[in-house]
Amino acid sequence: MHIRDLPHPDPGVPDVRTGGAFLLWLCRAQTGGQLKALFWGLVNFGAIASFPLPVGLAVQAVVDRDGGLLALSGGLLTVLGALIALGGVMLHRAAVTNWITAVARMQQLLARKTTELGSAMTRRVAAGEIVTVSTGDLEKIGWFVEGVSRFGAAAVTAVAVSVALVIRQPQLGVLVALGVPVLALAVLPLLPPATRRADAQREMAGRATELASDTVAGLRVLRGIGGEELFLGRYRSASQEVRRAAVRSARMWSLISAVQVVLPGLLLIAVVWYGTRLALDGTIAVGELVTIYSAVTFLLFPLRHFEEIAQAYSFARPSAKRTARVLAQTRPADGRGTAPATVPAGDLHDPHSGLTAVAGRLTAVVCGDPDAAGRLAERLGGHPPQGDEEDAGEAVPLSAALGGTPLDDLPRDTARRAVLVQDKDPMLLSGTLGELLDVPSSGRVPAAEALGAAQCADVLSALAQASVDDSGDPMRTHITERGRSLSGGQRQRLALARSLVADPEVLVLDEPTSAVDAHTEARIADGLRRIRTGRTTVLLTSSPLLLDRADRVAFLHDGKVVAEATHRELLHRDPAYRAVVTRETDAAPGPPTMRLDEAGRNGRGRPALDEVKTLNTAAQPAVQQIEETA
Template identity: 70%
Template sequence: MRIHHLPYQDPGVPDVRSGTRFLVWLGRNQLGGQLRSLGWGLLHFAALAALPLAVGRAVQAVVDRSGSALGWSAALIAALGGAIALGDTMLHRTAVTNWITAAARVQQLLARRTAALGSVLTQRVAAGEVVAVSTGDVEKIGWFVEALSRFLAAALSLVLVCVGLVVYAPALGWVVAAGMPVLALAALPLLPRATRRADAQREKAGYATELASDTVAGLRVLRGIGGEELFLGRYRAASQEVRTAAVRSARMWALIAAIQVVLPGLMLIAVVVYGAGLAADGRISVGELVTVYSAVALTAYPLRHFEEIAMAFSFSRPSARRAARVLALSRTDPAEAGQQLPKGELYDPVTGLRAPEGLLTAVVCGDPDAAGRLAERLGGHPAGPDQESGGADEKATTARPAAEEHASVRLGGVPLDGLPLDLARTAVLVQDKDPVLLSGTLRELLDVPSSGSVPVDEALAAARCGDVLDALAQASPDGGGDPMATRITERGRSLSGGQRQRLALARSLVTDPQVLVLDEPTSAVDSHTEARVAESVRRLRAGRTTVVLASSPLLLDVADRVVLVHEGRVAAVGTHRALLRDEPRYRAVVTRETEDEKDDRESASGRGRVEMEEPA
């Protein structure tokens, strides 16, 4: 796999039984790249290992005053230098390719799993951990895949060095061959402790990331209650714990690195002392001593790859374990595959809201944020653990059991978060108060999956998009006046807020879901247009379940039933006019009536009754 072939057409089915198995599966899928990297690595390290032999022959040629031998040795050194440069360049190229392609494979797997899980992901995995898996953990997994081929090439080159020295100079070669395994495995007893300290550091870093995410998400609420310093203090303490854990981990890895420097140095001293004695006794030549010395000195470079692979594996295994845990999550059980689209009443067990099938239900909330959260929940996104702090509506629900607090909305008695994602999206569509319009032509914008029952022109007419079409026709690039061919800029920035809302509403009407949830769909529209939109939506959605979260009397008046949600629970149900007459809390939200205005109105009403009762 090459970088220009990314992304993968099919990233495969990972082995998620454990982090180690996931790494093995990933390496198996990178086999071609690993073999290429191993081949270039062997060229690099083998040429590096042969360089001392060429240098030793050159020194011996000088001692023997042989010009031809010196010339051949110089040519060999030059050839080995070219091989070292070529091998190093291609090794780096192929190793980095392995890193990038492995990281891309993991990211594709995570992205597909996230899309398949939907809101279920954040219910089962904390938001901070999801961020850590998709960023830092992916890099650590890629690091191990990259380092693996370099390590194998370095290990094979050390074996070749030991065998070559035993054949070339047995008296010194056996010393090197006996000491090399000690050098390679000396840090092994320290790895478990280093791994534990690295794991502790990552756990604390993940908690700090999660805490930062929660703080940023709730910053508006924290400012409202003056709690910024409290949460900043918590994050400050968590970051200090991360720093302390990082220092403890770094000390252990510094000790391992020191061992990788000290032991080869001691071995080099032993070889020089012993070899000098052998040379003085005439048992080896000066050239042989130089060759063995150079070979032992150069082994420090491949030995460093033993430290690198130990670090890469220690850091990547927990990362792979976390990635495997996310990839192992499933939205539904296999037995639920093939489940039919449920029909019936939409019911939210958290608030007690019921939206009967085939009716237009309007919902009034005193808190706009609570309305937004309710809209998300009606779309099958129950509040996760990181969404529990917030407005008054949520605080009022703290007395309820945790299971009920995060219970899924049910359609026809079936939990939405238990349905396959595509089935859940077919059943319920949520249009939030700030809908996003993707860049492209109007025709492309309205080319969405739909039932086919609502033509585009009917949806545009129901959303009262006539003036929008006229404006787009004037901006038509070919001058033909076709508004459907006019491009809409990113997020619909070329349109006004009301125009964006109406086009988004038309898109939702074209989709024609079984249940349509609209959160303040006409908040940026003038009252005359809003009244016409309300009537058109009611007529077009006849026989379909529609839920509108709004506080506009023009929308509420056309609804079949109106539900007042107060402090997180359904407080009253009725028609708009009946609730306006009989429910003070509803009247306060819809008419924006203050307490002083209420007192003045009641006083005026009382005076009027007294005047009517007095005789003329």
């Protein structure tokens, strides 16, 4: 395959059982490129290995004063020189092509896996590990793939030269044939500790990358609480550990390099000493001695490729293991069964928790554990339980079912048209606001109506003022990557508007208003209920304002539904539910209370009764409810 043919029409299905299996699959996937590089490697190394022959002939021609033999040796040197140049250029081109196409294949596999899993990817694999895999790990794996063909050519050529020496001059050839394997295998005892040190370095570097990624992602929050220096100190400590691990690893590899220089040098000294004695005795000619010396010198060249492939493998193996772990995350793209490719209608049921979201109704879910709520949202989106979530011994579907049809049995595209999950940290890609809202949709909800329901009027005004083309059109205003130019509440509302424009059959929202004030939250609650009329909506929240708008509220404890009713009914009859919603410090039964901190604010960091009492008339039911419980 040529670089101009990228991307691959089909990157294939990788073997992700182990890191070694993944490397083997990757090399097999590029058999044509590897054979091409191997051919040119044999041309290049074979010409270099043949160079001692005409050199020896030239020396012997000078000794014998044979002009014809000297001319022949000159012609051979010219031909071999041309082959060396051609083989070197083509080998480099083929090897680098293998590197680039291998990295491109892995990038396509990672992109396909990210598309398949969506936001569930970062729930299963740390974001920092994904960054490590998609950057440094791919380069290290590509280095190994690129070095395999050179190593193969070097090994074949070294064996051929050793055999030729044994045939041409048995006395010296046997010495060389026995010495070369010893040289190649001498570093094997050093490879395990070197590999362990390299693995430790890679793991520490991965943790440092994860820490840096998480710190950058939460930089706005860190600045708000004055935590930059604390996390800077943590990253400085982590980076110093990486430096010390890299130094320890470099010491082992420098020792391996020294062995690769000292032992071949000793072999060369032995060959020259023994060959000189044979030449003085008249056993071999001077030209033969020069030829053998040059051949042994050449053998030092492939030995360097043995060291390179060993080092490349030591770095590629942990990288391949991480890559395979990421690619092993699955969600069947074509479904597990023969379900129809149309979006089913009916209730959304999660067999793991027992939650049922009635079709066409607004269902709220209260869960005291944010991680459990995130896992519930993932299952409702059609992703199977992972790890501790799996019910051992229970015959339950792997994911939620819509209208009685498990989402795992639907093709991925159909499942995504049916259920849209917006997690608590939605991603905004760079581009204009119009491009942000240009998503696959039913066409039932215009962008303006969705923006209005999400209370984005102030966001539109700010974007209009920031318009670079002086048009004043907020839809043409550019939004930076991840929406970094916007506040947390603005990003959250734009993401909500995008979800409303998509207008899926089922919309799952995980804490969609956690970053907005109570006034805005009340209006969003009314707009959301109005625009989602006749559609199934699931809210994972503990906000009283949103809970009071829900048709039904389900309370989860230890991942299971333990109570279902309206918000007000649960407030009065379920102390545990009341403790979660009102942020009590304990869940002991008793009269409902609102716990405030020293600043008079509730657990969500906003004014409690003072602010709620100022809500507009649309929020009055919630005001009355909180006043009753406070």
